[in-house]
Amino acid sequence: MSTDTVRDARLLPDRRQPYYLDNAEREMRRRGLYDIPIVDCDSHCYETVCLPEIVAYIENPNVRRSFEFNSPLIIEPGLISGNMGDRTVGGRLHAGGAVSGDEEVYPLGEGGEMHPVAATTLRSMDAMAIDYSILFPTPMLNLGLNPDLKVREELTWAFNRWLVEDVVSADPRLLAMPLLPIHEPEQCLRTIRAFAGRPGVVGFMITCLQYEPLHRNRYMRVFAELNERGLPVAFHSAPNWRERPFTVLDSFLGVHALGFPFYAMIQLTNVVLTGMPERFPNIRWIFMEAGQAWVPFLIARLDNEYKQRSSEAPLLKRLPSEYIRDMYFTTQPFESHERAEDTRAMFDMMNGGRSLLYASDYPHQDFDTPASIWDQPRFTEEERKAVLGGNALELFGLPMPKLGEPAVSS
């Protein structure tokens, strides 16, 4: 060992790196992931850091006044509808807690002329070798729980305008799927007609966490409009500890594990059994942020039930599993089984090489870097590339991105 010359170490204050994703950049470079196209189909913004900008787009003057008058401490639980549970496990996880002003995880104010949310998103994308990113909200994912239907409708519209006009417009790598306030079909149609075809808009999103029976006739014109335009629809999931069956659970671990797939399963089951893919064959159905381990379960479960009760699903021309295998599922959180061959079996059962779309979920605490897919030992290189980017490029019709490491290192 050469110890003749002792060098001085450089101390990093508070045991913190300057940026939360500094290691990600190194890990991506180690795997050569800057050289393949990667599409993040589910990332998030902390939209409430820009609440005044969003509120300015609220059209109803009384709803707008409520948001202008009340402090942020009141607005998020009181007017948007909060969600229970400590994402950070008492601060063990550093993301997911300090929503605003967290300079380590979600730095704002470094973008110069660019919108700060666009700038911080691009910075995290560069660190994770991501070429395109579809942005979704965080607290406003819970709007479907808000009993004040005016707030739901108004805030959804305002958020969509802010996201599409102020954030996504900043850079062609940023994409959006505006939210549909599905309880109000007329407003959904207005939303689709206003935003479809705008730069960066690649489809529309319905939150899983709402209680509208989407197969009712009153909603069909919304899906007909999407079908006519051949647009993807994403069902984005979330947990809800207040949901009655979840109130018996001991910890947020259980709520988080079951909540996301629970609501995704409800929506997917309804979409399939009410024959929505038969009624609207041009819609591409995507299920987001529920992982994928539940999909093989649902495939077997619905097929078995359908064979015994097919008269209850008369629109179906194929087994439920066949419709499900034509759908899309985002990867995060990617649930690797302990045995790689079991992960491979899960992948095959859900037609993963075609149906899976990589998602980071950044800056939420359970985010996945592209390594979550790239490091799967039983996936071929071709399959990894398809999941990380190829499937999404094709689904959304995105141009091939310019590859290589970012010009300015994060």
Added chain:
Amino acid sequence: MSDGAAPGSALQRYRVCPVDDVPEGGGVLVDLGGREVGVFKHQGELHAYDNRCLHQGGPVCSGEVLGVTRLELDAGGEVVREYLDDSDRRLICPWHGWEYDLVTGELAHDRRFRLRRFEVTVEDGIVYVDA
């Protein structure tokens, strides 16, 4: 995921800091010529680990150092109390919460794997790491 392989042969000695600057029950994070290493102190003993979680490569040495959470049960199986056991400290990756034994660097949920360790010594009150 890979286990903690032995360091390579061409090692360089780095002067880290006075030993008293490493807090008991905590640590310091240093850059050693481009490699980040965390140096931690537990009951007066020093332990040095690569700042790379075995999960997705997260900055594990930036994480919280906490006693493992335990539940004390009575003879009837009822919970008496929940507490942090400071005799069994964990280094917790801030990205996704994977926990490591602070003394051995072993992954708490699968002790076949452990963080890469580095030789750490104290001479004349100064901490040195070979990396």
